[in-house]
Amino acid sequence: MDTILLVSGSEGFTVEQGDGFGERHLRRGVDELAEEFHGIWSRATIERFVRECHDQLHERGRQRGGFINFAGLNATRFARERLWALAQAEGRVEKNSPEVLFVCVHNAGRSQMAAALTHHLSRGWIGVRSAGSQPGEKVDPAVVQAMSEIGVDVHQEFPKPLTDEVVRAADVVVTMGCGDACPLYPGKHYEDWEVADPAGQPIEQVRAIRDDIRQRVQALVAAQVPGADA
Numbered sequence: 127m128d129t130i131l132l133v134s135g136s137e138g139f140t141v142e143q144g145d146g147f148g149e150r151h152l153r154r155g156v157d158e159l160a161e162e163f164h165g166i167w168s169r170a171t172i173e174r175f176v177r178e179c180h181d182q183l184h185e186r187g188r189q190r191g192g193f194i195n196f197a198g199l200n201a202t203r204f205a206r207e208r209l210w211a212l213a214q215a216e217g218r219v220e221k222n223s224p225e226v227l228f229v230c231v232h233n234a235g236r237s238q239m240a241a242a243l244t245h246h247l248s249r250g251w252i253g254v255r256s257a258g259s260q261p262g263e264k265v266d267p268a269v270v271q272a273m274s275e276i277g278v279d280v281h282q283e284f285p286k287p288l289t290d291e292v293v294r295a296a297d298v299v300v301t302m303g304c305g306d307a308c309p310l311y312p313g314k315h316y317e318d319w320e321v322a323d324p325a326g327q328p329i330e331q332v333r334a335i336r337d338d339i340r341q342r343v344q345a346l347v348a349a350q351v352p353g354a355d356a
Contacts (some may be wrong), residue, residue, distance in 0.1 A: 145162045155202030179204040215294035225253040227293040227296035233258025233285035235266045235324040236302045242280050249263035261285035268332045
């Protein structure tokens with residue numbers, strides 16, 4: 127029978143799944159993505175990405191300690207995003223709409239709000255991704271609350287490391303407090319937004335940051351979608 131270990135940390139417990147459980151979950155993710163990317167990526171490439179994504183998320187959880195480790199649950203989602211981005215960057219799939227990448231330090235607040243608002247205000251027409259130069263463990267609960275108040279759900283999102291392929295796939299790259307961490311590629315539009323960090327702020331301040339980002343996103347959507355009424 128598979129085991130689940132509760133490892134004590136300075137801030138609580140980290141859940142570590144037994145090898146059998148984790149391996150089955152990774153194989154299931156590879157199977158799912160192999161079907162989704164049939165004719166685009168080989169199974170070997172997909173498995174490499176899934177395992178790499180799992181290792182990245184798992185190591186981040188170990189380094190931070192004291193939090194539930196959802197690396198196995200999120201590895202497939204992270205790999206899917208990277209594989210689609212790489213397919214777009216290499217021209218293996220056609221891009222029918224602009225792609226915008228939002229980057230902040232922890233990918234737990236500003237970039238998550240900007241990505242969700244862009245998707246919401248563009249009615250899904252603009253492709254959006256987000257990442258962090260030093261990703262945190264989870265989306266800030268105050269950010270989840272502030273976004274839910276305007277009908278935008280981000281509670282299932284999770285911080286992701288910044289990777290090369292998501293930058294290459296983007297048409298517009300927006301940084302917030304971490305511009306030096308983002309590689310520069312010709313032909314892309316870069317913006318740096320001076321937006322306050324919501325980390326550790328009271329909900330009233332987080333709402334103000336949310337509204338600031340919303341105004342910026344409205345202008346971005348209008349520029350990318352002619353005639354859009356954001």
